[in-house]
Amino acid sequence: MPDNVDPCLCTHLIYAFAGMRSNKIATYAWDDVKLYHEFNALKNKNKNLKTLLSVGGWNFGTEKFTAMVSSAGSRQIFIKSAISFLRGYGFDGLDVDWEYPGSRGSPPRDKHLYTVLAQELMAAFEAEGKSTGKPRLLLSLAVAGGKSNIDTGYEVPQLGQIVDFFNVMTYDFFGPWNHTTGENSPLYALPNSKSTLNLEFNVNFAMKYWLKKGAPAEKLNVGFATYGHTFRLTSSAHGVGAPASGAGPAGPYTRQAGFLAYYEICSFLKTATVVWNTPQMVPYAYRGREWIGYDNVKSFQDKIAWMKKVNIGGAMVWDLALDDFSGAFCGQGAYPLINTLHSGLGVSTGCVPSRKPQKPPVPSGGGGGGSGFCAGKTNGTYPDPKDKSKFYECVNGRTYEESCASGLVFDTSCQCCNWP
Template sequence: MRKVLLWMGLAILLQLQLGSAYKLVCYFTNWAQYRPDPAKYSPNNIDPYLCTHLIYAFATMKENKIAPFEWNDESRFFPEFQALKKRNNRLVTLLAIGGWNFDMKTFTQMAASQANRKTFIDSVVAYLRKFEFDGIDLDFEYPGSRGSPPEDKHHFTILIQEMLEAFKVEATSTGKPQLLITAAVAAGKGTIDAGYEIAEIGKLLDFISVMTYDFHGGWDPVTGHNSPLYQGSTDQGDMKYFNSKYAMEYWNNNGVPAEKLLMGFPTYGRTIKLSSSATSVGAPASGAGSAGPYTREAGFWAYYEICTFLRSASVCWINDQKVPYAYKGNEWAGFDNVCSYKHKVKYLKEKKFGGAMVWTIDLDDFLGTFCNEGKYPLITELKRLLETNEPIVADCPKDQSCYTGGGTTTPTPSPPTGPTPNNKFCSGKEDGTYADPADRTKFYMCAGGRTYSFSCPTTLLFDESCTCCNYPKY
């Protein structure tokens, strides 16, 4: 009996020493160094105790071998990144390869043959050991999509299988801890189906980060939130798949153990230009919102840019999706805050997922001077929520109306607007969204027999598979 009590005590002590059982995986981006002061960010800015895992984004590939992307990755940033482990010896660091701007043709070429895959895997082992990373994060966006052929879906599985075997052999021969293999994967159902043999890679990978963000943005014809937790009450067709809950449970239900799945938490928001006086979810939109002064990308604002916008904007809560949005003039922003994080972590814990993934550490208010909410207000709250053993009571916000400068206002309704050139198109049709049969850049919304016409933003075409404007399929 005394031995049992002793072991129980040791187990409790070990848990207290290690902290939360949940992973908190944070990405650092090597292009954050190019932002204007005071938003410029380097590995020296990172708090090494904030996250359990740090992932360096991104490396690239040349001649089937892993390669640095930025000029100072190897000479400065890698050493600074690994020096964080001297301050926190429990910190795990990984190197991500890929990203949205990665040319998938290079992945297709590498993955197509056993010889090319071996060249890549051997280069990864040597590179990770040379620069003291604990593993590789595969962030190819995406096998089977964006120019990647259907066979890349299976090739991705084979690559992971062969990489895992090589990592085991290397660890045995050197006596070093085995390198980790993780992946950042799509959250959209169509992209998941095209790109992943879900159950197979779920057995092989150490953990999987689901990119539960970018569900909506300036590419859509109407406003929608960047990272909703739940399906919206007005979501129709494939739009019902565009939420964090559906994505996480789709991966889980198709064979990935819950404890291996990490839910994505964005520290940024997507901005959209309003094209009418309507302002709520589903309001007509005309492309990406203005670029932020520091991130300088149309339709994309860091949290530290959003919180300054909120001081003079109308801020609203989407009750069915448990996330906020704000608008001022024709600028509309769907973003996350500590309140939406609370709802998301409550859900994450109820489903027993493995933890959270943050994109990115450098987009939070790392100085604490923009938002006056302390340093890293979003990630700090996320860490607290994951570590607490107390039940999470997601009771915020209690006031579900909009407010501006502290005063409440009534949310503006967002019916489709008209008139339209083809006012007979919807006659006899059910309410919904329809392609213009004569012009792929246009579409119609039908409501109560009335016809409302819209045009997709430049370079996009209407896609019936998602009832949205999308990039042309290759």
């Protein structure tokens, strides 16, 4: 939850994910509005922190993106809704996580329309910043690490001229969908293997391919994973490339087969054999028929050294909640992996509180039993029947009064503040 986040760890925090309804950006979970306020209130503790809202994600698919970019009119509907939504909730920018233009059901024309969307978003952000006197909204893109998805999805030189930065998803290179074990986010390819998967599915190849395609190095962020993928071994072999069939068992907290958070991995390692994979500069571990490829503090340090050598702009992490955020599992303090990034990349340690606090929503009308407007109502967002610029957020019977930014009204179609 936002309370668990150290606001001094990162330069930018991204809230994932928002959705889309009728080509307008929209909340995804019932408590998003409450969490938006808590998330953006982290800027009270670090006045230099920037927050972005990410729209899309893997599970979101491509269909709604394809529909939205298909015409100038639908793109403008999205862009206007994004500006009002971001400003209304206090975000500093938008992250577009379309996975992926030109594949997974998205037609080839979307490759160019993705560029057009980025151009129009940035033009609108610049115009809105000038007209309001506010700092321009930021624009970042979450982009593929696999060569085929890069080729089919992105006009790289054009995008490089438009956006503030690319978050390259250099992880999920191997997982239980493969029939042999493999590292989630290896730095290098394995030697003596000519397979395309091995040669292309690693951090070094992916980032150098983005550079080769024309992305500015200073706008590229390398993806770092605070989780690993598990496999079920089918023989006594237990190296990288050992035969496997499907996912290892789900972790006690993340509860997803084939996937463990770093803090769950720390518990797994207590009874497992750990091996440092020297050629790929990442560890793996096995216990009985369970096998996991993951990252640790050492592999993060090695990737940081590589980043400095290649002169890549920065790092992006998926995600905060998967690191040992409480420090209770790994014995390495809170956020051991992300702290390694923070210190290794020389991120400023000066965390200066803001003088103008971001106000959280004010509860009105009593405690958890429910009174006031939200008494007896299900959790959700409701318009104020008396004032179009206000709305109520109902959370377990508690009433939170909210106000839209000046000039905006609450729009029930997107559950957001919008232009009248």
